[in-house]
Amino acid sequence: MFQSLLGILTGDPGSPHLWHLFMADFVIHWHPDDICLNGTPTNQLAHADNILTTSTGSSGFQCHLNNSQRWSDDNGCETSVPKCIYQIHGPRQKPSENRVFRLNGEMISRVEKACYLSVWIQTGMKFIWREQYQVKAKKARRAANVIRGLNRFVGNLTAWDAHTLYMARVDPYLIAGGEICLDVHAKSLKLLEDVQCMFLRRMLGVRTRSMCAVLFSDTGIWPIKYRRVYLALKYLCYLLA
Incomplete structure (x- = not known):
C-alpha cells in the first residue's frame, strides 16, 4: 500500500529489519x-x-x-493509490449499493x-x-x-x-497456501492431484491409467491432499503452542 520515500534505506533487501523498525x-x-x-x-495484516x-462495514473500512x-503523511511516505484495491465478501450487492472508498483523496479500485x-x-x-488452486x-x-x-538435453x-x-x-x-486454503472444494483439489499423478506416472514410466496407490508406495511421496492436511495441522499446532 505504501511506497516509501526512503527507498535507499528501506528498499535494500539485505536489511529488512530497518523497515520493520520503521513500521513498528x-x-x-x-x-x-x-x-x-x-x-x-x-x-490489519502487514508484511x-x-x-x-x-472491516465488516463500509464506515469502518x-x-x-x-x-x-x-x-503515511506523518512518517514521510507517499501512498501509491494505483496499487491499492479492495474486495467485498458476502452477499452480492446491487450496483446502487456500491460504496466509493478513497485514499489520499483518490478513489481506489474494486476487484473480483x-x-x-x-x-x-x-x-x-x-x-x-x-x-x-487454478493458478498454482x-x-x-x-x-x-x-x-x-x-x-x-541430459538423457533419461x-x-x-x-x-x-x-x-x-x-x-x-502444490502445497502453496495449504496452511490457509483448506481443501474443502473437491474440484479445486483435483487440479493439484492431477498434476502430481501425471508427474509421478512419467517418473516411474507407467501408464496414464495406472493405480494411484502404486505411485506413492514406490516413491515415498505423500498424496498431495494428505500432505496439505498435515501442513495445515502443523501450522495450527504452531499457533496454539
Whole structure:
C-alpha cells in the first residue's frame, strides 16, 4: 500500500529489519466494525510494506484508510493509490449499493480477484480460494513439463533425480497456501492431484491409467491432499503452542 520515500534505506533487501523498525508504530485504530478473532479485534495484516486491512462495514473500512493515510503523511511516505484495491465478501450487492472508498483523496479500485502474499482471493463465489488452486496448478504443471523435457538435453533422468526436482520445483506450487486454503472444494483439489499423478506416472514410466496407490508406495511421496492436511495441522499446532 505504501511506497516509501526512503527507498535507499528501506528498499535494500539485505536489511529488512530497518523497515520493520520503521513500521513498528504503524497501528490501525480499533473500530466497532472490526473483525474479532477469539474476542480480539483484528483489523490489519502487514508484511514489509504490503498492508491489508479488513472491516465488516463500509464506515469502518474508510476509517482504516484514513488512519493509514494519516500515518503515511506523518512518517514521510507517499501512498501509491494505483496499487491499492479492495474486495467485498458476502452477499452480492446491487450496483446502487456500491460504496466509493478513497485514499489520499483518490478513489481506489474494486476487484473480483486479488493476490496478497502469493495467495489469491476471489469474490463472487462460495469458495474464495478457487483462483489460488487454478493458478498454482497451472504453474506446477508448467514446472513439471519443463522437468520432463530435460530428457532431450541430459538423457533419461533417474527416479532419484526426478524425485529431487519434483520436491524442489513442483511440490512448492502444490502445497502453496495449504496452511490457509483448506481443501474443502473437491474440484479445486483435483487440479493439484492431477498434476502430481501425471508427474509421478512419467517418473516411474507407467501408464496414464495406472493405480494411484502404486505411485506413492514406490516413491515415498505423500498424496498431495494428505500432505496439505498435515501442513495445515502443523501450522495450527504452531499457533496454539
